[in-house]
Amino acid sequence: MNALADMMRSPSKLLQGNYMKGLTGPLLIVMILSMMVLPLPPVLLDLFFTFNIALSIMVLLVSMYTMKALDFAAFPAVLLFSTLLRLSLNVASTRVVLMHGHTGPDAAGKVIEAFGHFLVGGNFAVGVMVFIILVLINFMVITKGAGRIAEVGARFMLDAMPGKQMAIDADLNAGLIGEDVARKRRKEVAQEADFYGSMDGASKFVRGDAVAGLLIMVINIIGGLIVGMLQHDLNFSTAVETYTLLAIGDGLVAQIPALVISTAAGVIVSRVTTDEDVGRQLTGQLFSNPQVLFLTAAIIGLMGLIPGMPNVSFLLIAGGLAWLGRKVMLRKPEPTAEQQQQASQAAASAVAAPESAEATWDDVALVEPLGMEVGYRLIPLVDQAQNGELLGRIKSIRKKIAQELGFLVPVVHIRDNLEIKPNAYVIKLKGVEIGRGEAFPTQFMAIDPGNVKGTLAGTPTQDPAFGLPAVWIEANLRQQAQVLGYTVVDACTVMATHLNHLIQTHAASLLGRQEVQQLLDQIAKTAPKLTEDLVPKVLTLSVLHKVLQNLLDEEVPIRDMRTILDILAEHAPTVKEAIELTSLVRLALGRAITQQLFPGDGELQVIGLDSALDGVLNQAMNNSSGIEPGLAEVLIKQASVAMARQEEKGLPPVLVVQHSLRVLLSRFLRRSLPRLKVLSQAEIPDSRIIKITATIGGRV
The missing domain is CATH 1.10.8.540 (FHIPEP family, domain 3)
Incomplete structure (x- = not known):
């Protein structure tokens, strides 16, 4: 309402650029529909046919000067509107031809007369052949080829979208680009997919237009004969000549712009995206090699020496190619201003190099918090250009850990290392190796969870994350391994799981x-x-x-x-x-800690301390004497046995002790038994029931 009131207060704003641009589409649609239903005088037909020709030439030139397809993203819509415009002009001109064609060749305007008379010399037989050839070229060659390219381009673009999105996310996670740049790139990827999808559909309009033009010409000829002979008493030969020339002129004046538009569509979808337009690509790549020009000149020159051949034409072209080849060979391109500036800067830096050889703080390379080095055979898994799958996995790992632990771990910096094995990878924390493994991209790792029913042919190994026995197998044994009870994962999952486990283990350091x-x-x-x-x-x-x-x-x-x-x-x-x-x-946080170890509300089946050992440990704490070596050895041995019994029963290895002993035992047992968790009795909610399933220190 405010915008409407503002427009009413200032009618002159309607004449401004934004308002006029917004009215272009509706006015064009109204004009096209009007031409289909309202009779147009020959003067307006001349004007609109001329506009149609000018529009097609503009579209072709714009397509030639675009650097990439998205520079002319409006092309599918332009293709649709231009096709509808030609069809509406055909309808309007057909009406005029059938109503006033008996009056002479200028009945439908000077443009149709010029195309029907001067371009084909007034010979309707020649005109029919020329028109059919143009339709076949447009329909069978240009439009069909452009449509096929657009279809394949749309398919490849859709297939490549996930990889491009992952590459953008990888750059964002690695800190190479910002959120705004990533958002812009995602938008460009979506626009490219929309463009090629639209081009795939819009090319069908041009093919339909060619068929419609052929049918309209036939209708004009047959309808003109009927109208001329029955209504205007023309003899057969006069009616054929008059209406055929008008129909040919009408068809040519529509099909030539259609041919130009189809050529523009072919240029748009067949070009390879570079920083040059099509003209510079053609001249720069076709005529830049003097050897090609010399060889072509020699072949054409030899053909021109054959008796009976048009010697002048062949020798003239051969001489021109040889001259062009010599000119290209002798030409030394002058450096641009930018190249001259770069050369002067390089020379200045070379002169100043001995003086600035002193080390600076810029030479100090800081240690990365988290890094991964891979052998050369694993590069495809982490290469952004090859849509490496591991990059997306690492992104998911960081997001998952952030949700589970409550903080965002640093970015994982990945680089190749030719000094390690081709299939090896090394995970480093602050420059220090914390994990190492091997992965084979074409194979699968079959992990033995402890209850497999057979053996597999392959390379024995260990799961790098948890140390379980495993086998590297070929892809054709994957289904057999799953039937035998193995857990089968690919190489990327092996590396991602190992990285996730190490990040979880060293979360405090990160x-x-x-x-x-x-x-x-x-x-x-x-x-x-x-x-x-x-x-x-x-x-x-x-x-x-x-x-x-x-x-x-x-x-x-x-x-x-x-x-x-x-x-x-x-x-x-x-x-x-x-x-x-x-x-x-x-x-x-006791309730959350307990829930993490024992989900649900069932009883807690845990490991307990013998009362005698409990008293000894409390006395050691009060005296600040620490745990004696003999007691420590027995304590670790019995805790290990109890933990193994818990895991055999499928229970979490949790030791529950008095609150005063929890810190002492947790720090002592963590080094030898990292999987054993130590809980304080005070940390367990009153609503949970505790059941002691194993005891440590019964014989101490």
């Missing part, structure tokens, strides 16, 4: 101060007072960082940052040690 500050910034958007009152007034960023690392070391997610910060804000004024603060936070 959480730096920068990530902690980003977490606080995220929380400050919804609870600004919580972060302002806590950090750095009550708790330093270093202590908060250590608390969060302690939680991640014990595989406790830090997603519930509100609860963590609330507990720290309550106890940080009196408790300064990060270990004690971590224990207090664990108490607050």
